[in-house]
Amino acid sequence: MNNMPEVKIGVVAVSRDCFPESLSVTRRQNLMKAYTDKYGEEGIYECPVCIVESEIHMVQALEDVKRAGCNALVVYLGNFGPEISETLLARHFDGPKMFIAAAEETGDDLVQGRGDAYCGMLNASYNLKLRNVQAYIPEYPVGDASDCADMIHEFVPIAKALVGLSDLKIISFGPRPLNFLACNAPIKQLYNLGVEIEENSELDLFEAFHKHAGDERIPAVVKEMEAELGSGNKKPEILQKLAQYELTLKDWVEEHKGYRKYVAIAGKCWPAFQTQFGFVPCYVNSRLTAQGIPVSCEVDIYGALSEFIGTVVSGDTVTLLDINNTVPKDMYEQEIKGKYSYGLQDTFMGFHCGNTAAGKLSFCEMKYQMIMARTLPEEVTQGTLEGDILPGDITFYRLQSTADNVLRAYIAHGEVLPVATRSFGGVGVFAIPEMGRFYRHVLIEGGYPHHGAVAFGHYGKALFEVFKYIGVPVEEIGYNQPAGVRYPTENPWR
Structure with a gap:
């Protein structure tokens, strides 16, 4: 496509x-x-x-x-x-x-x-x-x-x-999951940007999925998946359903993009998705994103928009991750301190269940979704793609509408360190200069959700110009200030 x-x-x-x-x-x-x-x-x-x-x-x-x-x-x-x-x-x-x-x-x-x-x-x-x-x-x-x-x-x-x-249309399925108000933002700014939005019910998607049962194209997609996964194909029994779901989404795109040329998808993945579809969509999301059709998790509409922008600017696959957890002090002391020029608060772990494309992972395995499996039967949570994210330069960024309908964005250059994560999901050890201050005075102070888009390379210069051109006020484009440059909300006696 x-x-x-x-x-x-x-x-x-x-x-x-x-x-x-x-x-x-x-x-x-x-x-x-x-x-x-x-x-x-x-x-x-x-x-x-x-x-x-x-x-x-x-x-x-x-x-x-x-x-x-x-x-x-x-x-x-x-x-x-x-x-x-x-x-x-x-x-x-x-x-x-x-x-x-x-x-x-x-x-x-x-x-x-x-x-x-x-x-x-x-x-x-x-x-x-x-x-x-x-x-x-x-x-x-x-x-x-x-x-x-x-x-x-x-x-x-x-x-x-x-x-x-x-010429973009964002296709979404279902409302944001319960307790995910962070991913819920006014869609008015999409129209201001000239972006169309088509919001659908999960039931519409479920019906379309069942209509693809026995689709003659499924075996060919399964073969593609087997070749991509290689030795990481640990759940071969789920590939038929995943292939059926991938074809469902692709056909939906072709049938629903209307007069628009380009599409991004904001998909639903819980709480009822697993029990009704019988799998999680993470691996399929990763495959479509690698094919140039960004798919965000948890119906994150502005996450999908951000992914699309990054895909076009970089000409490469992007991903969407939670700005998730700290690097433990003992792990920092053993693996990072003295080897890289970052303090503990410059580091964090970016994670999502399994939506990062295979080509952006150091290794990958098809697994079940551990977090969901804590409350559900394991067999309905299969379909994640797990592995450590490739080390190298990254740009962490997001375009967002605030609750009062103001466009806001952030951009930060950093890198994924070649440090084993010792964790699960699609995950990496990230380092961004002055991340701790950026986290507090841009991400928290700016009211951003936990999802951030990741482009693989340094693309801040182009992203800044795109955001500025489309009307994000320059004072609303946050970035990681160097040491010694105070944020407006930063306590001068910190």
Whole structure:
């Protein structure tokens, strides 16, 4: 299933009519050559019809990039630029847009060759705000051809996420489980973001599951599962049901996504799921997530949304974990202290029952869900994928709506340490610099639920820009402050 957006970026150069147009023409050509030499020709388009100097040129350029199939836009100030026409271009383009500007090339040509785009970018940003037009502007948006090519390349995952959100539907099944109010948040912000939501009953899913009994595709899916699990296939008797459930979800997606191109799922997994379906859905959730269809546990709608964003930005499988438990002091002393540059409070264990994809685990085994089996027959709790999470860089993050309908987010870079967890489920020993303070003054103070999304790599820069672009107030994007930088709610005499 193709559930990931692609972008085609249209590059439109602009010029103020009292500056030499040739500056913008030459600089656009140099920019395109620098980009294609570094990153290839796929996914980028150079608008050849005009350099935008007027509103008429703006319309011509807009029509051209639309005809070319562009769904993202770069407005390139080859010189000072026409602030009205260039911002009207951004206003009328339906998709993510970026503004960058050309630096001067040489001290030997600062008369006719001086473009003043550094100055023009100020006017462009001012006019964007006058028109309430959102655009991505890099941290330092002025550079030579090579610099600007790199800026466009960094824009690609941001643009992909924004395109994906504009065409996303989240499909959920059932209300949040009892005592899981933390995963219950107003869905109004989904509509504000342009995301559709389809909320279904568990009974609808149960009916669809039974209709897939005996589906001729089940044996092929079972073989896929057997190959993926290898020696970790400890519960072969449950694979038929899991394959039936996987096909149920995939068919539901195809039949219910409607006019939307992309889908994420917020699924139910307890308390009645196990007794009625006869298994837990963790392994299937992991498989769909690895195939680009993120599935959150416990009907965590904003968890599914976060997973989707991370999947698109990283171009890789993500997972959803509980920010779960502390690392015991004796384990820290034996396995971490002196080997890694983290204090005890920088570490914690991220866990979930078994929804992390096999490709993100150091080893895996199909098992039963130990927590659920404390109150239920073990045979109805089978279907988890257990193992220690692969060590390496991670980004822990979440996008959330508060109870009073305010968008909020957090982002933290860290790593999974190569330390045996000695525990159960899909679990890892995580380390984030200044995690203890971040936990108290961002996660607790911000009212975040226990679920956090995990991307495998450091993607904070792109995620920050995505969150900012979609309207999360910058003061509501929390991150782990370095030592010595106080949080507003932190006691100065701590």
